[in-house]
Structure formats: structure tokens, C-alpha cells
Amino acid sequence: MLAAVLQVREGRLQALLWQRAREPFAACWALPGGALAADETLEESMRRHLAEKVDVREVAHLEQLETRSDPQRNPTRRELATAFLGLVPSGVDPSVPSDTRWHPLDELPELAYDHAEILLSARERLRGKLSYTNLGFALAPPSFTLAELRDLYAAALGHPVSATNLQRVLLRRRLLEDTGERRHYGSGGGRPATMYRFRSTRLEVTDQFAVLRPPTMIS
């Protein structure tokens, strides 16, 4: 049981990794995880293990990815692992153990087992869901300006994002709401930006996939 815990830090999408002390893969970096206890579900267990690395209340979203089952993935003994995607909102800086660090996804160190694959598929899942769900809530702080949100999306998606388009898409889908607050940019002038928040902090699918919809049947 493993989690790819992702957060946008310093403008880059980063993953929480810890450095192994022992063989196999000594000195390699690995995803946080652990074993399943008798009376818990995989998700409960994952949250329990993550609590050793970060404050679990800071994990805004946790979902199952694939269960990895290659007999060779662990060279010492047969081991299945269910991978999770965890997201931490930008802004919080969890205190982590001394063997644990954040690593930008585009500058990964040498990883243990099949963890590099897991990280990439976690990023793919995140990128997909950012486009057709409200998953942005799990990357964003409680309130934010659209420029800040644009930078978050750009870091997570890996390509530039237009703030004006992002605003229209998210507002039309009614994912954002105005908090009433305004914020000025740094010291130099500029129009103060309105602070938004996500209307919901639970995953919702917003795009109807736009194809092969049921007919309208108006007549």
C-alpha cells in the first residue's frame, strides 16, 4: 500500500518521498506506505500510514489508483501494492520526518521498486481529473485569487494556463464562489483581485463528456 502524495510547492508539482536506509534499494527514494492491518480498509490504512509522515488532516483528497502485481516488482519477496493518489493543498507546509523530502516530479531522484511508474500514473490521473472534475480544490488553499489558481493549474498540468479561460470554465461550472474579500498584489498597484473558494471540497464530476448524450426528446 503506497501513496503518491502530491503538492504544488514553489510553483512546481512535487511528491513526498522518503529515503530508504536498508536493502533492497538502499539510499533510493520511495513512496510512503505500509502494511494493511486486520480490521481496516485500504484507505483507512493508507491514512494511518500517512499520519506518520504528514498530518493527515492536510491530505485533502485520497483515491485509489492501480494495484501493482508484477511478481518481480519486489526482488526479495512477492508483494502486491495498491497505489493511491493523495493531494495536499498548496500553502500548508507539513512537518515531515528527517528522512522525508519533497521532490519535484520533473526532477526525480532514483526511485525504489516501481515507484517511478506509480508517480507518473498518479500525475496522469491528476491531470485528467483537473480537467473534468472539481479536483482543483485539493490543490488550492482555502481562498485564492485567479492568478494564484492559474499558477497552480499550470504547475500541475505542465503547461501554461490562461487565467481568463480558467475563470470562465470554472465559473460556468459553478465550481468557484466569491468570498467577498479582495486582495492587492504586492506593494505596487494593480486592481485588487477577488478571492475565490471552491464551492465544494468533495470530488464532483462536472464535464458530461459531451458526447453520445441521451437525446433531448423535446418534441
Place this chain on the structure above:
Amino acid sequence: MLAAVLQVREGRLQALLWQRAREPFAACWALPGGALAADETLEESMRRHLAEKVDVREVAHLEQLETRSDPQRNPTRRELATAFLGLVPSGVDPSVPSDTRWHPLDELPELAYDHAEILLSARERLRGKLSYTNLGFALAPPSFTLAELRDLYAAALGHPVSATNLQRVLLRRRLLEDTGERRHYGSGGGRPATMYRFRSTRLEVTDQFAVLRPPTMIS
């Protein structure tokens, strides 16, 4: 390890189920599955177990769903199960063991364990992917008319589908190709329909989710 094996039969989406002889859940219907051996991946194992129920060559698509881990899901002993979605093209009629039958998804008998939930999530996955991938290849026979394909999609999606719209969507995405053959409808007249086939029989994502695309950068 379990599989929701789906096929469109007699115009309805149906699932392959076998009837349990012993407790727990005696006489209830269950998804085909089995235990993982030491030297195989989950997918290999799933194919091996399915071979006892149907000819595996008839399973055109197999993908992992969720791994179920509720400690109570099996009342006798703790058991994890990785669920799969399997698809059998319409037209083939696999010979199945005597305890095994096809059941329409909208008329399910009493199911063992959490298998009803798994079936519904399998159907959701199928419906979603029919809209933004070429997954239709796994439900369709090697060649077909558009009217036949429309009926397949309608059965799988659970709502009426317009043949003309289906044609335009799939042709624009270049998922279908003309086989050159034509086929007449029954005995009464009518213009012969062109027979199509899917250009690829491997899963391909076709819809780019239409949002938050990278900018065009033409200038």
C-alpha cells in the same frame, strides 16, 4: 480477484455470473474469479480463471477497477479482491459451465458479497469510456452496420442513441473504417448498409476532455 464480464446479448447489457453451491451466500450469484498464484500478475491470473468460464480469446478487453478491502465484505474471513472489467464482443456465444449464466444488468438476481456494487461500478466505467475512447471495439463484432452499432451503444449506455450522430462522432475521430462490404436488411428492401470495423482493437483515448488545453501559441 473478480471480473465483471459484460456483453450485449439480445439487445441488453448482461453480466456473466455463476451460482454458488456452498455457504456463505449459497444459491446467490457471484462474479467469476479466483486466487492469485505465485508467479503471475493479477491480470494474468484473471485471464487464467476466466478461461474456466469462457474462452479467454473471446475477452476483447480487460482492465482493472478498484481493489475492494472492506474487512466485512467476506463474513467468513478477511479477503481483499481486485475487481476487473471484462468485455466480450456481441455475437459470440461462449459455451459456459452449467452453473454459469448471463444476467441482464437491469434485472440482477441476489448477488454474493459486494458483487452488486462491483457490477454497477463496472457499468459506470464502461459507459464513461464508451464516450471518450474507442472502447466500443470490445463490444462490437468484427464488422457491423451503423444500425447494429447504435443498438449496441444504446444497450450499453442505457439510453437511445442516434445512428447519424454516432456515425459522425466515430468517423470524425477516425475510429471506424469502411470494410468495403455492404449488407442488406433482412428480406424486405432498403438501402444496403455499409459494414464498418473499428480501426484499432486496443484502447485509445480520443476526446481530449475539451478543457484547459495547452494554449495554441500560434502567434
Place this chain on the structure above:
DNA sequence: TGGCGTTTTTGCCTCACAAGCGATAACCTC
């Protein structure tokens, strides 16, 4: 107090694609 630079927000336009509908094409049978 008014201009200027900066940043945000809104309005207008275009484009792509899904979807509805009617017209046309291509057969059959009688």
C-alpha cells in the same frame, strides 16, 4: 488631484464539435 503603470475583469469574437432534422440515395417487392 490628475496622469501613469500595473493587475484584474469583462465583453466580443471565432472555432470546433455535438446534435436535430429533412432531403436524398439505394435497395427491395409487387
Place this chain on the structure above:
DNA sequence: GAGGTTATCGCTTGTGAGGCAAAAACGCCA
């Protein structure tokens, strides 16, 4: 060949994404 039947194509509409530029709302400084 006329009429019925089925398939296919073309025209049109509607919706949402995306680009661009104008307008709004500040701070700062003369």
C-alpha cells in the same frame, strides 16, 4: 417503374472553449 423501406448525407443550430483587447480598479508619484 411505383411505392415502401432503410441508410446516408447536408444543412442548420446550439453550446462551450479559447483568444484578444478594452475597460475597471487600484497604488504611486508628480
